[in-house]
Amino acid sequence: MTIIDIHVHHTWANPADPPWPLIEETFALAAQCGIAKVGLLGTYSFHGYDPTPEGIRDCNTHAARIVERYPDQAYSFCYLNPAHDPAFIQAELDRCVGDFGMKGIKLWIAVNARDARLDVVMEGARRHNLPVLHHAWYKATGYIYNESTPADVRDLALRFPDVPIIMAHLNGCGVRGVLDIQDLPNVYIDTSGSQPDAGFTEFAVEQLGADRILFGSDAPIRDYAVQLTKVTGAKISDAARQQILGQNAARLLKL
Amino acid sequence: MIDADVLAGHYPFRPFPHPSQDPYQIKDYLQVRGIQRACLSSLHAAFYADPQQGNAEVLPQIVGDAFFLPAGVINPSLPNWRNTLSRCVEEYGCRLVRLLPNYHMYSLADGFVTDFLAEANHRRLVVVIVKRLEDERMHHPLMKVPGVENSEIIALAQRYPHPLVVLSAYLSEIKELAAAAPQLYFDIAFAETMNTMQRLTEGVLADRLLFSTHTPFFYPEAAIGKIEHWSVGAEQRQQVYSGTLAHLIER
Numbered sequence: 001m002t003i004i005d006i007h008v009h010h011t012w013a014n015p016a017d018p019p020w021p022l023i024e025e026t027f028a029l030a031a032q033c034g035i036a037k038v039g040l041l042g043t044y045s046f047h048g049y050d051p052t053p054e055g056i057r058d059c060n061t062h063a064a065r066i067v068e069r070y071p072d073q074a075y076s077f078c079y080l081n082p083a084h085d086p087a088f089i090q091a092e093l094d095r096c097v098g099d100f101g102m103k104g105i106k107l108w109i110a111v112n113a114r115d116a117r118l119d120v121v122m123e124g125a126r127r128h129n130l131p132v133l134h135h136a137w138y139k140a141t142g143y144i145y146n147e148s149t150p151a152d153v154r155d156l157a158l159r160f161p162d163v164p165i166i167m168a169h170l171n172g173c174g175v176r177g178v179l180d181i182q183d184l185p186n187v188y189i190d191t192s193g194s195q196p197d198a199g200f201t202e203f204a205v206e207q208l209g210a211d212r213i214l215f216g217s218d219a220p221i222r223d224y225a226v227q228l229t230k231v232t233g234a235k236i237s238d239a240a241r242q243q244i245l246g247q248n249a250a251r252l253l254k255l
Numbered sequence: 256m257i258d259a260d261v262l263a264g265h266y267p268f269r270p271f272p273h274p275s276q277d278p279y280q281i282k283d284y285l286q287v288r289g290i291q292r293a294c295l296s297s298l299h300a301a302f303y304a305d306p307q308q309g310n311a312e313v314l315p316q317i318v319g320d321a322f323f324l325p326a327g328v329i330n331p332s333l334p335n336w337r338n339t340l341s342r343c344v345e346e347y348g349c350r351l352v353r354l355l356p357n358y359h360m361y362s363l364a365d366g367f368v369t370d371f372l373a374e375a376n377h378r379r380l381v382v383v384i385v386k387r388l389e390d391e392r393m394h395h396p397l398m399k400v401p402g403v404e405n406s407e408i409i410a411l412a413q414r415y416p417h418p419l420v421v422l423s424a425y426l427s428e429i430k431e432l433a434a435a436a437p438q439l440y441f442d443i444a445f446a447e448t449m450n451t452m453q454r455l456t457e458g459v460l461a462d463r464l465l466f467s468t469h470t471p472f473f474y475p476e477a478a479i480g481k482i483e484h485w486s487v488g489a490e491q492r493q494q495v496y497s498g499t500l501a502h503l504i505e506r
Contacts, residue, residue, distance in 0.1 A: 029450055032484055140394040174393065175269065194390045195445060196477035202272045220449035225480035233474030235272045 001242050004249040005030065005224070006133070007168060007192040007216025008038040012046070012062040023066055026220060027073045033224040035217075036246075037255065040066060041106040041133065042079030049145040050110045051081050053088050060092065064100035075255060077106040077133060086120040093124040103253040104166070105132045109145045113152040122160040131164035131252055137172035137193065150177030157184045164252060166214060169193030171200045171230070178204050188252065190216035191230045191244065201234040201244070210240035214249050257292040257324070257497040258285060258475070259442045260422050260467035263313045264298030268395050275471035278317050288475050290468070292322055292497075294351055300328035301358045301388060307339040314347035324504065326351040326383065331371035332361040340371075344378055350504045351381040351420075356407070357400050358388070363407040372415050381503050383420040384408060386428070387445070389472065405431050412436035418503055420465065426455055433459040440499060442467035444478055452485035452495075461487070466496045 008030075011022055030038055040063045047055035056079055063076035078096035080089055096102040105125050111117055113134055125132045136153045137143075150173045157165050165187045167173060172193035173180075178200075181187040189204060189212065204213050217227040231244050249255060263278050274280035278295060285293055295317060300309025306328040317323040327343030329336050329352050343349040352375060356363055363384070375382050387402040394400060405428055408421060418438050421429075426446040432439050442465045448454050455464065466482060468475035482492055 026449065029484070033480075137392070139392040140396050140399050142392055172392065194393060195447070196473045197389075197393070198471060198474050199269055199272045223447050223449055223451045223481060223484075225484040226447055226451065226477040229474040229476040229480060233476040 002037070002246045002250070003033075003035045003215065003228075004037050004039070004246045004255060005035050005217050005219070006039040006166065006214050006249050006253070007190050008040055008219050009043060009221065010040045010063060010066055011220065012043060012059075018062070018065065023070075027070060030073070030219070030224055033228055035224055035228075037072070038074055038219070039103070039249075039253070040074055040076040042077070042108075049108075050083065051079075053081075053084055053092075056081055056084070056092060060096050060100070060102075064096070064102075067100065075103050075253070076100070077104040078102045079106045079108075080121055082107065082111040082115065082117040082121050089120050090124060093121075093128065097128045097130070102130075103255065104130050107132060107134045109135055109147045112146040113148040113156040115146075118156060122156070122163050125163050126160070131166055131188070133166040133168060133190070135169065136167045136177065137169050138174055138177055139172070150180040153187065154180045154184065157181065157187045161186050164188065166190055166252075168216065169218075170204055170213070171195070171197050174200065175203055178207050182207050185212075188212045188214055188248070190214045192216035192218035192222070192227065196226050196229050196233070198233070201230050202236060205234075205236050205240050210236065210243040211248055213244045214252070215245050256290045256466055256479075257294075257500045258290050258468050258470070259294050259420070259465040259500055260444055261285065261293040261295050261470045262298040262472070263295055264309070266298060266472070267302065268398075271471040273471055278313060278323065281470065282320075282322050285468070285470065285475060286322070288479065290475065292324060294324040294326045294500075296326040296328055296353055301355050305333065305335070306330050306359070307335070307342065310339070310343060310347065314343070314349070318347055324351060325349045326353050328353045328355065329371065330355075330359040330361075331367045332359060332365065336367075336371060337374065340374060340378075344380070349380070351383055353383040353385055353422075355385045357403050358385075363403070363411040368411070369414065372417075376415075376417050379506070381418065381420060383422055384411075386421060386423045388423070405435075408432060408439070409435045412439055418506070420503070422467065423469065426451070429455065430458040433463060439463070440465060440503065443481060443495070444469035444473060447481075450484070451481045452487075456485075456487075461491045461494050462499055464495045465500045
């Protein structure tokens, strides 16, 4: 079974000094856990909540350089900020897909998922036939910036029913988040988020089916060995486990 | 392996997929995963007005079974805490007792905590402070219970020079607490970053860390995975799996 992680962040704090040892450690630790390939989503902190166009370009270029150097261990998503000029968004997406072969689009918290400014991103995803991985969380405390809830992602998915969306952070979205997307076949969910709490994977398999769930670790914030147990420790069938750990990602991302 | 944190009971906000009520089903579940002993507490004791009612539901069932290390829950803000403590020690054989200040709505700075600690030390008990039961972001919106502040624990440690175990601290919290007070010990269930044990032991000696799964909230494989993927010798690994807690209990 090939395990594919769809939710990993790369750290590249100094553009002039690629942190190859740190990146190699990331791949080595993934391999120790049996993870064959990791999807790079961009830096989660270096460029801030509302990255500039330059920050976006840097982040995507760094991801591309990592994938160019380690094509067997990594693939990447195109990180975008919907607040930017639509012409820039389109050009950056075309660059990331055309020049670097990126496999999806990543949106974080710069703009809420209900915002009409996402339209240009979603139309780009449709044009390139790419899934959009969108951050989401239901939080009792600690919402940041324009963070989206699963209900916000539901709104986006209803507006673009033909674009596949991967809603991030199953354990953060929780039971209500799973129910928010249950009737939307274009929405998938990844297993990243928070602690290795038992029960959410089982609930998602029951409500969505295993073919709509993808393994994501959120490394290096989290530990591959810990986050894998949300799938390996879950009370689900072996067939479901295999779908979540790699088969779904391979199909959806055309890996 | 000795698991420093296992709970038995219902959780009001979600069901658990694995055994969580019957101590002996929980025991089977943990033993299959290689765990040889476990500290067991009542989960209901966090929510009942008198945690002794929770202790009484769970702990009598496990008396005399060597797999279990019963851990009674005490609320020292209640006038009956001395009686509860006596029952935990004399009836249930507890060597560990737990405090949940933020679920029982008191501060570690309250004077009765000092009285409780004096009695616990007199009885040579291991006192366990539970920082949290769950990631606060995931709490029910009508029941937000903040984690116990590090500052409260540090202040307590300054006036109580004996060992204290802090459960469910995050990695950054452990590092801050460990630097502040040498008699504090920590479980690893909530500590997480890439290569958790390597990063954790860059700031905290392994002989201050306890293996724990936080079953049934977490998959027990998670804590085992942290230690199994840690690049150290068998001796250090064993220290965390069982040595530190065994030392604390037997002191």
